[in-house]
Amino acid sequence: MSRWSAEQVLALAPDAASVAAGRKLAAARGWPALGCDERAVWGLAQGSGKNPYQVAVDLAGPAYRCSCPSRKIPCKHVLGLLLLWSAGEVAAGEPQAFAQEWLASRAQRAGQAGQRSAQRAESRADPEARARRQANRADRISAGVQELDRWLRDLVRQGLAAAQARPMRFWDDAAARLVDAQAPGLGGRVRALGSTAHSGRPDWPAQLLAQLGRLYLAVGAWPRADALPDELRASLRDVLGWPLPGEEVRRRGEQVADTWTVLGVRVVEQERLRVRRTWLRGARSGRCALIVQFTPPGGSFEGDYVAGSVLGGTLAFFPAAAPLRALPVAELERRADAPAQLPGAGGFGAALRGWAAALAADPWLERWPVVLREATPVRHDGRWWLRDDAGLLAPLARGEHWRLIALAGGAALQVSGEWDGRALAPLAALGEDARIVTLA
Amino acid sequence: MTTAAWDELLAAALLGTERRTPARPQQAEGALAQALDGLPWEDPEAALLGAAGLLAGYRTAGWQPPALAEAPAPAPRDERPLCSPGAAAILARLLDSGPALLLPEWLRLAGAAGLRPPPELLPALLDAGARAASLRTAILAVGGARLRWLAGLDERWEWAGEAAAAGAGIEERWRTGTRDERLALLREVRRADPARGRELLSATWSSDGAADRALLVQALAVGLDPSDEPFLEDALDDRSKLVRQEAAQLLAQLPSSAFAARMAQRLRPLVSVGGRLRRRLEVQTPPEPDDAARRDGVDDAHRPQGLGIGARAWHLAQIVAGTPLAFWEEVTGADAGATFALARDCDHAPALTYGWSIAARRQRDPQWSTVLARETQDPGLLDPSAPGAGDAAAAVFATAAGAITLSEMLERIPGPWTASLSRLAIDHLARALATAGTADLYGIRLGHLALALDLHARDAAITALEPLLQRDLQPTVRRQLAELLANLDLRHAITRELTPP
Numbered sequence: 001m002s003r004w005s006a007e008q009v010l011a012l013a014p015d016a017a018s019v020a021a022g023r024k025l026a027a028a029r030g031w032p033a034l035g036c037d038e039r040a041v042w043g044l045a046q047g048s049g050k051n052p053y054q055v056a057v058d059l060a061g062p063a064y065r066c067s068c069p070s071r072k073i074p075c076k077h078v079l080g081l082l083l084l085w086s087a088g089e090v091a092a093g094e095p096q097a098f099a100q101e102w103l104a105s106r107a108q109r110a111g112q113a114g115q116r117s118a119q120r121a122e123s124r125a126d127p128e129a130r131a132r133r134q135a136n137r138a139d140r141i142s143a144g145v146q147e148l149d150r151w152l153r154d155l156v157r158q159g160l161a162a163a164q165a166r167p168m169r170f171w172d173d174a175a176a177r178l179v180d181a182q183a184p185g186l187g188g189r190v191r192a193l194g195s196t197a198h199s200g201r202p203d204w205p206a207q208l209l210a211q212l213g214r215l216y217l218a219v220g221a222w223p224r225a226d227a228l229p230d231e232l233r234a235s236l237r238d239v240l241g242w243p244l245p246g247e248e249v250r251r252r253g254e255q256v257a258d259t260w261t262v263l264g265v266r267v268v269e270q271e272r273l274r275v276r277r278t279w280l281r282g283a284r285s286g287r288c289a290l291i292v293q294f295t296p297p298g299g300s301f302e303g304d305y306v307a308g309s310v311l312g313g314t315l316a317f318f319p320a321a322a323p324l325r326a327l328p329v330a331e332l333e334r335r336a337d338a339p340a341q342l343p344g345a346g347g348f349g350a351a352l353r354g355w356a357a358a359l360a361a362d363p364w365l366e367r368w369p370v371v372l373r374e375a376t377p378v379r380h381d382g383r384w385w386l387r388d389d390a391g392l393l394a395p396l397a398r399g400e401h402w403r404l405i406a407l408a409g410g411a412a413l414q415v416s417g418e419w420d421g422r423a424l425a426p427l428a429a430l431g432e433d434a435r436i437v438t439l440a
Numbered sequence: 441m442t443t444a445a446w447d448e449l450l451a452a453a454l455l456g457t458e459r460r461t462p463a464r465p466q467q468a469e470g471a472l473a474q475a476l477d478g479l480p481w482e483d484p485e486a487a488l489l490g491a492a493g494l495l496a497g498y499r500t501a502g503w504q505p506p507a508l509a510e511a512p513a514p515a516p517r518d519e520r521p522l523c524s525p526g527a528a529a530i531l532a533r534l535l536d537s538g539p540a541l542l543l544p545e546w547l548r549l550a551g552a553a554g555l556r557p558p559p560e561l562l563p564a565l566l567d568a569g570a571r572a573a574s575l576r577t578a579i580l581a582v583g584g585a586r587l588r589w590l591a592g593l594d595e596r597w598e599w600a601g602e603a604a605a606a607g608a609g610i611e612e613r614w615r616t617g618t619r620d621e622r623l624a625l626l627r628e629v630r631r632a633d634p635a636r637g638r639e640l641l642s643a644t645w646s647s648d649g650a651a652d653r654a655l656l657v658q659a660l661a662v663g664l665d666p667s668d669e670p671f672l673e674d675a676l677d678d679r680s681k682l683v684r685q686e687a688a689q690l691l692a693q694l695p696s697s698a699f700a701a702r703m704a705q706r707l708r709p710l711v712s713v714g715g716r717l718r719r720r721l722e723v724q725t726p727p728e729p730d731d732a733a734r735r736d737g738v739d740d741a742h743r744p745q746g747l748g749i750g751a752r753a754w755h756l757a758q759i760v761a762g763t764p765l766a767f768w769e770e771v772t773g774a775d776a777g778a779t780f781a782l783a784r785d786c787d788h789a790p791a792l793t794y795g796w797s798i799a800a801r802r803q804r805d806p807q808w809s810t811v812l813a814r815e816t817q818d819p820g821l822l823d824p825s826a827p828g829a830g831d832a833a834a835a836v837f838a839t840a841a842g843a844i845t846l847s848e849m850l851e852r853i854p855g856p857w858t859a860s861l862s863r864l865a866i867d868h869l870a871r872a873l874a875t876a877g878t879a880d881l882y883g884i885r886l887g888h889l890a891l892a893l894d895l896h897a898r899d900a901a902i903t904a905l906e907p908l909l910q911r912d913l914q915p916t917v918r919r920q921l922a923e924l925l926a927n928l929d930l931r932h933a934i935t936r937e938l939t940p941p
Contacts, residue, residue, distance in 0.1 A: 006529060020537035029906055029925040046909050046922075153485035159456025206446075209453050210500070213492030220490065348505060356501035363497050378512050379593070391507045402563035406590050409515035409559060421500040433522055437560050 007438070008304040009082040011265070012062070014072045014274075014297070022079025026087070034084065035093035041085045042099035045077040055081050056099040058106055060331075062302075065102050072298045137182050141240060144181025145222045148174075148190075152216055160205055164197045171197070185241025188271065189215050207422075217363055232362070234319035239364045243318055243325075250329050253316035258282030259335060260289065261343050262309045263369055263416040264427020266440040272297065278305040279369045279416070279427065280315070280326075281343045288344070288369045289315050289326040303332065307416070307428035308342075308436030310335040322358035322365055342414045342430055345373035348388040355419055370394075370419045374412035377405045386415060386424060397425035404439050407431045415439075442468065442502075446495050449488060457484040465491065472498055515589040523555040527937035530930070531557055535564040539923075541891060542930055543568065547578035549938035562587045566597040576600070614640050619652055626659035634663035638671055650680035657686045664690060669697050676735055688737030688762070693802045695764035702736060703762035710756070711771055713782065721772065721782040723792065725752035726759060736762065744794065753791040760795025765805050776811045797821055862897035865889070870904040873913065873921070886920035890927035895935060898928050 013019045025045065032052055034043040040059060044052035045068070053068040055077045064074040074082075084090050095103060151174055155163050163170075171194025178187035189211070196208045218239045225233050237243060244253070260280040267276045278291040293301045305311075311332035317323040351370040359365050374389040377396070384401055385393040389412065397420075404426050407413065414430040426439040445465030452462035461484050468476050472494065479490040523531070527550070534543045550557065557565065562583055569579040580587065580600060591600030613625055630637035641656060648656065657675060660668055668690070675687035676699075691699035706726060714722040729738045733755075743754040765776070772779045783792050793816065800808035800821060813821040857865065869889075893901065902925065909921060 016537070023533055023538065024926060027926045027929040029902070029929060030909060030922055032910070050912060152489060156453055156485050156488050157456055157458050159459065160454045162456060205450055205454055209450055209492050210496035212453075212489060213494070213496040215493075216489035217493040217497075220486075220493075352503070352505065359497060359501045363493070376511060378508060380508055381506075385508075387508050387511065391509055391511075392505045393508055394505060400563075402590075402594075403560040405593065406562040406586070407558075407560045409586050409589065410512050411514040412511075421503070431559065435558070437558075439560075 003088065004082065004086050004304060005306070006083055006086050007306050008309075009079060009086050011304055011306055012074055012082070012300045013079055014074070014300055018072055018074075018076050018079060021076035022083060025076055025080025026083035031081075031084070033096060034081075034090045035096065035099075036085055036090045037092055037095065040095060040099060040103055041081055041090060042096055043081050043084075043090070044096075045080065047077075053077055054098045056095075056102055057082060058103060063106060073300055137242065140181050141183045141242065142222065144178050144183045144186070145219055145240075147181070148178060148186060148215075149219050152212065152219065156212070160197075160208055163208075164204070166197075168194050168198060170194070183240045183242065185239050186215070186218065188241070189239075191271070214364060229321075231319055231321040231323075235321040235362045235364060238318065238320060238325070246327055249318050249327050250316045253318055253327075254323065255314050255316050255329060256282060256285050256287055256289075256326075257314040258285045258287070258312075260311045260313070260315070260332065262305050262307050262311065263288075263342060263371060264307045264418075264438075264440055265305050266418065266425070266427060267301075269297075274299070274301075276301045276305075277367075277418075278303075279418070280311070281369070281371075282315075283343060286344065288324060289317070290324045290367075290369070291315075291326060291328070303328070304334075307438045307440075321362035324358075324365075324369075340434055342371050342416050342428070342436070345371040345414050347390050348372060348375075348386075348392040348394045349390060351419065355421070359421075366420060368419045368421075369416065370424060371414065371416045373414060375408075375415045376410065376412045377401065377408050386426075394419075394424045395422070397423040399425075401426065401439075403437070404429055407437055442472075442495055442499055445491075446499060449491055449495065452484075452488060453492070457488055462488045462491065465495075516585040518556055518584045518586050520554050520556040520584065523550055523553075523557055524937050526933070527555070528558045528561065530934055530937060531561055532564075535561060535568060539887065539927055539930065540568075541888065542927065542934065544575065544578060545891075545931060546934050546938070547575070547582050549934060550582050551578065553938050553940055555938065556584055556586075557582060559586055562590050566591055566600060570596055570599055573599075610640070615644070619655060622652075623655055623659055626656055627662050630659055630662035634665065635667065637663070638668060642671065650678075650683060653678065654680060654682035654686055657683060657690070660690055661693070664693055666694055666696055669694060669699075673698065676737075684735075685737055689802070692762040692799070695766065695803055699736060700762065700764050702732070703759050704764060704767050706733060706738075706759050707763050707767065710759075713772055719782060721779070721786050721792075723756070723783075723786055723788045725788065726755050729755055733759075738762075747794060748790045749794060753788050756788055757791040757795040757798075760792060761798035761802070763795075763799065765796070765799050765803055765808050776805075776807045780811050780815060857892045857894055859894040859896045862892075862894040863900050865893065866897060866901045866904050870908065873905070873908045873911070873917070886917075887923035887927050890924045890931065893928065895928070895932060898932055901925070901928055 010019050010022070013022060030046040032044045032046060036042070040057060042054075042056040045055050045066075046052045047068060053066055055064075055066045055068075057064050057074075057078055064078045066075045066077045068075055068077055070076065081090075171191055175187040175190040175194075178184070178190060193208060193211055193215070196204055196211060199207075201207070218236060221228065221236055222240070225236060228236065234244070243249075260282050263279040263281055265276060265278045267274055269275075273294050274297060276291075276293045276295075278293075280289045280291065281287070282289070291303075291305070293303075295301055312335050313332035314329040315326040316329050318325040318327075348370070351368075351372070355365075355368040355370075358368060372386060372388050372394065375386040375394070378385050378387045378393070380393065384396045384405070386396060387393055404415065407429055413432075415426055416428050417424040417426040428436055428438050428440070431437045442465075445467060448463055448465065452460045464481050464487075465476055475494050476491060479487045479494075481487045522528075527546075530538075531546055534540060534546060565579050565583055565587065569576045576599060583600075588600055591597035610625065610629060614622060617625060626637055626640060629640060637659065641660070645653065657672075660672070672687045672691050676684055676691070678684050678687065688699070691697050692703070694700060710724045710726055712722050713719055726733075726738075738755055738758045740751060740754070743749060743751065749757060768779045769775065772782055774782065780793075780796075783789050786792065793812070796808060797812050797816065797818075799805075800812050809821050812818070869886075905921060905925060909918060909925075913921065
């Protein structure tokens, strides 16, 4: 396996403190033993105790093992080890006994897990049991949606101004009931309503009303779901938080083999989970794809996706009216580093037309990938925008954009970002010297 | 077209349908109108929510961005080559969470190599300058035109604008600044143009208060040379005693000055070499200071206690301190070391040593400094910037081992140390750690030691210190030792990435 870049390694870190600690450990000092082969990297890390910690990484997973007491995954020792390896400071060799043992036990477990999942697949394949489970869940969701309908009607009867005065618990309780009804997607949207009501932004009423309207579209559509076209029904199920299981998507979803460039990556905290959104674009197909992954705090994401990486392989798309969300059918394979540019760059007008078309197909679409060809950060009317080559202004999302502004230096550059219908949140930009700079 | 409909919907939503029934939008056309007509308007809640969903999607999809005809003016170009990706990664780390104490080294080496940092790191550099004024000059130099352009865009980076404008309006800042600002400004001007600095000082001399004069005149120590003598000679007649003292101290740093000649004249009748078999220095105390001597600062105040220096001997010490050190070679015909030996049995040896120590420091005489540092075991007498000071310090450190601790060494001789001094310090540290005699290391920040050590001594440091990490050290000491080694590695990496091959 080719060595990873330091950026790829750090993308695995569970938090900023781990990044700092890992970097500190990434000096050949304090490692009494180090080694690597095609499959793994291992080493002994001198900690504060007398006995060094045993650290090993299975590069295929990647999977980590460290004998230190930290509960972070990966811990700083693993990050330090990988950084050393990525800097070429780890020589090839035979695995040490502890690493050998662990790798062997992993291989064995992988075999067992394969058997188990085969058994599970068999039990799922039992069409009767499956249909029963599906029907049960559909019933519970229907009950939850009915209750949400009543709740929404109460809300607008009493007015948004009254709703704004409610504590956050008011929204959280309603959200929790939807999670109980096995419609966690709706629960998330209800919680988002509460965040808007409490945002303190001057335009909160308009935004809240728009969110309510979109949510009500789902509420109204669910009882008629069987009459909807397949793709739209799939989108609706995604809104409810009942998407197809990953294995089914890999089996039945539309498959696209291509060379994919990572347009950008964003990690957000959401309901005690870390969510990573990776946006990709295929070179031949021109298709955009979104890989969404979840991990508990302190966990790490599978696959090393960094803006500008080029990855080869097949993605399976979740069925949807405007298909974006996808899964790698098998692990994507790293191709060349740093493409000369971000693919699919264009003007803001064209990007908005793409967004409008996608929204017409899927009214619940939340984000759309945008790559602007010649974008210049400008301050205008008291805020920052990206001005495209036709002079159109894309409002930049709230927050600081100084890295982008400094990188551009008042000149035009390629920028990728997420458009949510209101503002563009930059993900990455192509700076001078053809460097792709991460902004998210 | 939809704005009015949306606003009407929003008004009803805010108040609630029980107070205000939403009106059916009239202006819509086409598919939207059909969809709106399909809503159950007899059921106000469902109609409002349904219309909100339709209009929200319609408005989002149909939103037209504003346009701006004029592109902004780009920042000035920076033609310097970009630093290496490795150097950029290190800088990002130093600015983010890494050891900030290595930032000055990065800036210095990048500046020397004429490299620029990646532009996306300029905001963090400006923030670093906002926090630490001591870094500003270096940050401005390395950041270049792009950094100054960026600083103009946000208020919190005002410092860069001010510092960049330092060339302009010096007079204005000199007249209106606070006392500390004026002192800093005067030092800055003196560094570049000593005569201009003296002119600034003279221009306001008669109107400045005594406390201001006493403080500001100290800035003449920067770039001091014989052309400053007339000004200082005048200052010996100042109304303020503090000013007179400062002036006398500065004049004593000029061995060619009339002040120094007067001191030598006072000393000559007091000193002779006696003894036939064993030559020795014979020294008498001076008579009660006359007005001229008092004008030159010889007085009774500030006599050090506990050194065996009496009132008369204190006058002697002050005269010795103001006399050029070359005087002694004339009298004894011997160099610094031999002269010191001649004075060993002299009654007034403490006063002589005291006076010489001050003179050596003021006159930055490397020979005398070395001799005195060794004899008094005070490496603080050494001027680290003087040629050969590092080796002299090493000699002092070697002979005084045990008497001087590493932390004292670090405190008194700021880095960079010479290779030989660095090796001595490493040996010293290794010995202290190996014998578990960590008392010497108490309170010393080993991570900072990495800044003083010469990088050529890195291999020696690794060989001597790394095995000690395996020992049963106190956790704090182990952590600091690891930090020391890590910082050395990082400095090594900075040098490797920023030094042209």
